[in-house]
Amino acid sequence: MTVLLRFVIILCQVLSIAIFIRVILSWFPVGTPSNPFVAFVYQVTEPILTPLRQILPRTGALDFSPLVAIVILQVIQYFAARGF
Numbered sequence: 001m002t003v004l005l006r007f008v009i010i011l012c013q014v015l016s017i018a019i020f021i022r023v024i025l026s027w028f029p030v031g032t033p034s035n036p037f038v039a040f041v042y043q044v045t046e047p048i049l050t051p052l053r054q055i056l057p058r059t060g061a062l063d064f065s066p067l068v069a070i071v072i073l074q075v076i077q078y079f080a081a082r083g084f
Helices: 002-026 036-055 065-082
Strands: none
Touching (some): 002 065, 036 065
């Protein structure tokens, strides 16, 4: 059981970092999908962010789905670290 919980903790950390990288990449014009690194980051993070975008209300040009996703991942990581 501890191996599974450790895996969940590491997965949450990696996904949080990937979402943060995606946010940073969105600030620069290098974020074209033809770049393999950018395409990989988008492929990893899109399954998490798309459902959140459908749930969250529109706020104009601001997208709060990465923030909400990171908070959810941190909560999951917290409970996994506690062994629940």
